[in-house]
Amino acid sequence: MKSTSHVALAVAGLTVLNTLPTAVTAQEADDVLTLDTIILEESRRGVQTGTATSETIVDQAEIEARQASSMGELLDSIPNVSLINGSTPQGSAVNIRGLGAQAGTYGTDGYVAVVIDGVASGAEEIYRNGSLLSVEPDLFREIKVQRGPGESFRYNSGAMGGTVEAETKDASDFLSDGDTFALRQKFSFESNGDGMLSSTILAFAPSERFDVLAFYGHRKIEDGVDGSGTTREATGFEAPSALLKMNFNLTENSTLTLGHTYTESPETDVPYDAFDPLWSGNLVDRHMKDSTTYLAYKFAPVDSDLVNFEARLFKKREEMKITSSTVSTNLTNTDHQTETVGLRLENVAQFNTGAVGHELTTGVEFKERSRSAILLIGPDAGENDGTAPGGTDESISVYVADEISVTDAFTLTPQLRFEKQTLTSINNQDTLVCITATICIPYTAIPDGTAYTTQSWTGALAGRYELSNGLAVFGTAAYNENLPILDDLRSSTNREKTEKGTTFEAGVSFDGNDVLTGDDHLQAKLTAFKTHIWDGTAYSGINQTDLEGIELELNYASSLFYADFAAAKTRGTINGTSAFFNYTPADTVQLTLGKRFMEDQLDIAIEAKHAFAHDRTSNTGTTGATAASDAWTTYALSVGYTPDHGMFEGTEMRLSVENLFDTTYRPYLTNPNRNAKGRNIKFSLAKTF
Known part of the structure; x- marks a missing residue:
């Protein structure tokens, strides 16, 4: 029975993946199809058919249903999104369409932007330790993943892979009309790793003009096991977290919001290499902290469509202190600190020019990012580690986007961004960086105060045209x-060089009611893309990267059941040859079938995911995250009960079983020394008072 279901799922996915891309490769031109996602309340996840870009929204209901242990576990169900190093918060990263952190080496390469409450996240490269996904997932009310660069220009000039935007919870999420106080307590348990979570939320609104939300959570998980029972080394973690958000309605037209989030992860006696625990026997203590603070002022007069203004002042701090009492090397005794402060001014104006409607977004951002990596031992103590040069990154960015409604059916959205940046070297001296006691690399420092200035003009044009009967085309x-x-300060060629890329997307979507029965809703979106990158600096030895692929999302909802289906396929080559680009994800298909009972109070769903074998890599060995991977299929079962009346009103009970058949498997871009987690039973109980 088990093998039959595996074959059935694999055949269905292979049919989709091997049929659809044929249409893509048949187009020798650069226009390829692009996929988006919708929000359907009837299903777990909808598809965004109303946009000309490829995005997926994971809303509050899905976040609760998934019971994620890390931010990464909220993302790996999205087509063409894969995780580097699995879902652990330490040493993890996100890969979108093959672009993201280099598997098993660094924490960021600039191709993927992570934005939390409007503030860009992501530390500079930290050798075998960088992390983009260390923030507690229970803090979020919504996560939007933008595949490709379509709408990334508010935050980034180079997010060719995509953008992850996360929004934290708000007091209004827990206060009904007329409520002044709400308390939500949640307890969660997971069997694989004996994981525990306790989170407490206090929402308070003493008047209509003021509300506050306070959150405190504490998550602790021990090392788990894979499907064969083998311990997954160095996957346990402890993560206290907090959120404070206050909203002040100053006038009928203006609001002031103060927000602060904090997550930390202290670890003791863990391998230095957070990606591959067997790469080095060096044991260290590693303490990560991530905090974001912002103050936002909004002014939107009710009698004017021309003014919807926000000023956001923010500060982001990312810390990682690595120490070892037994290993006296530079890498194992360094205090990494990255701090970003900035101000963004933005306005959204709505107006008409004749019969044409406009939604014009304009903005300017001033930002300074500073980084230090202070050596704690040796003759160079007090100076920056040569592998992580210190300095500042000062930038000014101006962006504009105009969503033009040419007709009721036709929309064009041009976007433009200008960014000017100056990198300045600070506290960098010639150092000898020792990876082990016998392997040391000399680094020649750039004199303090030396500055390098770079600037860029970037932009996009998106279009969408609605045909009849719910069909639309877009590109x-x-x-x-x-x-x-700042890491590029150590390179004589990269510090004044920009990587350049073009992306073309095209696709078709459908959104219709009463398709098969009299009360159903069907949404679908098919997107193809083609990306060309040149003047490469992120990947050693790669000057040119070419990527192309296809993504499909379907959603069907009726009174009988709901279903979500997704499939993705990506191919990549380098340097104008047929040589593989090693970081493209495995082809995947995913299907969720669910049914709601008792007027939507009881939700039962089963989810199946299949990844095809991946051997499109130049790594012919059996070590490293880019080693070839076998095909695998996993199943998950989830049950959620949220009564809306009676003595249990306000209670949420959720039970899920991940990797239902305890399959032993290794996702591509995960190190062979660390298979995926085996069967995991999760249970959560939450009550709002």
């Missing part, structure tokens, strides 16, 4: 430049 053309990061 995007984008040009990006990935500006240098």
Whole structure:
């Protein structure tokens, strides 16, 4: 029975993946199809058919249903999104359409932007330790994943892979009309790793003009096991977290919001290499902290469509202190600190020019990012680690986007961004960086105060045209430049060089009611893309990268059942040859079938995911995250009961079983020394008072 279901799912997925891309490769031109996602309340996840870009929204209901242990576990169900190093918060990263952190080496390469409450996240490269996904998932009310650069220009010039935007919870999420106080307590348990979570939320609104939300959570998970019972080394973690958000309605037209989030992860006696625990026997203590603070002022007069203004002042701090009492090397005794402060001014104006409607977004951002990596031992103590040069990254960005409604059916959205950046070297001296006691690399420092200035003009044009009967076609053309990061100060060629890329997307969507029965809703979106990158600096030895692929999302909802289906396929080559680009994800198909009972109070769903074997890699060995991977299929069962009346009103009870058949498997871009987690039973109980 088990093998039959595996074959059935694999055949269904292979049919989709091997049929659809044929249409893509038949188009020798650069226009390829692009996929989006919708929000359907009847299903777990809808498809965004109303946009000309490829995006997926994971809303509050799905976040609760998934019971994620890390931010990464909220993302790996999205087509063409894969995780580097699995879902652990330490040493993890996100890969979109093959672009993202280099598997098993660094924490960021600029191709994927992570934005939390409007503030860009992501530390500079930290050798075998960088992390983009360390923030507690229970803090979020919504996560939007933008595949490709279509709408990334508010935050980034070089996010060719995509953008992850996360929004934290708000007091209004827990206060009904007329309520002044709400308390929500949640307890969660997971069997694989004996994981525990306790989170407490206090929402308070003493008047209509003021509300506050306070959150405190504490998550602790021990090392788990894979499907064969083998311990997954160094996957346990502890993560206290907090959120404070206050909203002040100053006048009828203006609001002031103060927000602060905090997550930390202290670890003791863990391998230095967070990606591959067997790469080095060096044991260290590693303490990560991530905090974001912002103050936002909004002014939107009810009698004017021309003014919807926000000023956001923010500060982001990412810390990682690594120490070892037994290993006296530079890498194992360094205090990494990255701090970003900035101000963004933005306005959205709505107006008409004749019969044409406009929604014009304009903005300017001033930002300074500073980084230090202070050595704690040795003759160079007090100076920056040569593998992580210190300095500042000062930038000014101006962006504009105009959503033009040419007709009721035809929309064009041009976008433009200008960014000017200056990197300045600070506290960098010639150092000898020792990876082990016998392997040391000399680094020649750039004199303090030496500055390098780079600038770029980037932009995109997106269009969408609604045909009859719920059909629409859409497309995007984008040009990006990935500006240098502070790590590039150690490179004589990269510190003044931008990576350049073009992306073309095209697709078709459908959104219709009463398709098969009299009360159903069907949504579908098919997107194809083609990305060309040149003047490469992020990947050693790769000057040119070419990517193309296809994504399909379907959603069907009726009174009988709901279903979500997704499939993705990506191919990549380098340097104008047929040589593989090693970081493209495995082809995947995913199907969720669910049914709601008792007036939507009881939700039962089963989810199946299949990844095809992946051997499109130049790594012919059996070690490293880019080693070839076998095909695998996993199943998950979830049950959620949220009574809306009676003595249990306000209670949420959820039970799920992940990797239902305890399959032993290794997702591509995960190190062979660390298979995926085996069967995991999760249970959560929450009550709002």
